[in-house]
Amino acid sequence: MDDEMAALRIAKKELRTTIRHRLSQLSTDSIAKQCPVATKNLISLPEYKLAKQVGIYLSMPQGELSTRDIVHDAFEQGKQIFVPYIHKHEKRSVMDMVTLHSIEDYENLKPDAWGIPSIQADSVERRDRVLGSRLGNSENASEKNPNNERSNQSRTIGGETLDLMVMPGVAFDESLGRLGHGKGFYDYFLERYQHCKTSTLPFLVGLSLDVQLLPRSQLVPTDPSDYKLNALIMGDGTKVRR
Numbered sequence: 001m002d003d004e005m006a007a008l009r010i011a012k013k014e015l016r017t018t019i020r021h022r023l024s025q026l027s028t029d030s031i032a033k034q035c036p037v038a039t040k041n042l043i044s045l046p047e048y049k050l051a052k053q054v055g056i057y058l059s060m061p062q063g064e065l066s067t068r069d070i071v072h073d074a075f076e077q078g079k080q081i082f083v084p085y086i087h088k089h090e091k092r093s094v095m096d097m098v099t100l101h102s103i104e105d106y107e108n109l110k111p112d113a114w115g116i117p118s119i120q121a122d123s124v125e126r127r128d129r130v131l132g133s134r135l136g137n138s139e140n141a142s143e144k145n146p147n148n149e150r151s152n153q154s155r156t157i158g159g160e161t162l163d164l165m166v167m168p169g170v171a172f173d174e175s176l177g178r179l180g181h182g183k184g185f186y187d188y189f190l191e192r193y194q195h196c197k198t199s200t201l202p203f204l205v206g207l208s209l210d211v212q213l214l215p216r217s218q219l220v221p222t223d224p225s226d227y228k229l230n231a232l233i234m235g236d237g238t239k240v241r242r
Contacts, residue, residue, distance in 0.1 A: 011221040015179055019171045022211040023063045031062070031209065034235025038207055039069045042166070042233045047203040051163035055082045055097045055130070055202065061115040064168055065207040065235055075103050082130055082162060085119040086185065094192075095185035097162065098127040131159045131189075131196060162193075162202035167229070172208045174240055176229040177220035190227050204229045210236045 042048060054074055059066045074081050082097035098119055100106050109117035119127070167186055171179040180186055194201060206229045213234060214220065222228075231241035 005223070008221055008223055012179060012182070015221065016170050016182060019212055023209070026209065026211055028062070031065070031235075034209055035066045036069070037237050038065050038233050038235045039073070041237065041239055042070060042205065042207070043073050045205070045231065047164055047231075051079060051203070053080045053082065053160060053163050055162045055165035057166055057168045058083050058109070058117045059168070065209055067166060067207070070166065071100070071106055072103060080160075082160070083119065084185070085124060085129075087121065093183070095189045097130040097189070098124060101127075129159050130162060131192060159196070161197055161199045164205060165202040166205050166207060169206050169208065169212065171212055171214060171220055172206055172229075172232050173214045173218065173220045174216055175219060176206075176232055176240060176242065177222055178206050178226070178229055179220045184225075187225055187227050191225065203231070206232045208232055208234050210234060
């Protein structure tokens with residue numbers, strides 16, 4: 001088992017290196033052309049139209065599809081928007097999702113070291129949080145199947161629920177597998193969400209530039225802690241969904 005996990009970590013690392021090289025070769029014009037296509041297809045999803053509370057990743061200035069226009073559309077449609085907030089919990093960096101109050105709030109976010117607009121710690125108390133004031137102890141759950149809608153030991157500990165969540169990634173496949181950036185923020189968030197909430201998981205949507213999608217013969221290397229998407233929106237206009 002240890003050898004299998006070690007091999008999996010190596011496979012993930014090698015794939016990230018390959019895709020990041022592809023992204024580094026992608027022109028800014030190509031990304032700029034793909035962003036509005038992906039945005040149009042995302043906001044046309046029935047699940048997005050029906051969603052009242054949506055989680056949206058805030059994009060890096062380069063190397064991935066921008067979510068700027070998605071944030072603007074969600075506000076225009078009167079949706080409640082939640083964005084990532086990274087913080088320390090028991091010496092581990094973890095992610096919660098917290099509310100954005102307005103377009104002005106979004107525009108005033110300061111970029112972090114990667115240029116990503118980020119929530120400042122001193123503003124969190126003024127924001128609603130998906131996981132509430134406490135983090136779910138999902139490690140103690142007797143059942144851990146991330147692709148079930150929820151664990152039998154789910155429990156509500158406060159905070160908001162999400163109807164839909166827009167997720168970033170480094171690589172994707174047509175079976176709706178997703179390879180993240182390696183920190184485990186989104187998968188661990190979903191694991192805790194699954195344990196803490198009495199509602200089902202949100203509808204999970206990935207956004208992918210054309211070079212991030214693997215060939216049909218190749219799958220993203222995954223383990224049981226990795227969550228599959230419900231839909232994948234491509235910058236070339238392709239949509240894949242369950």
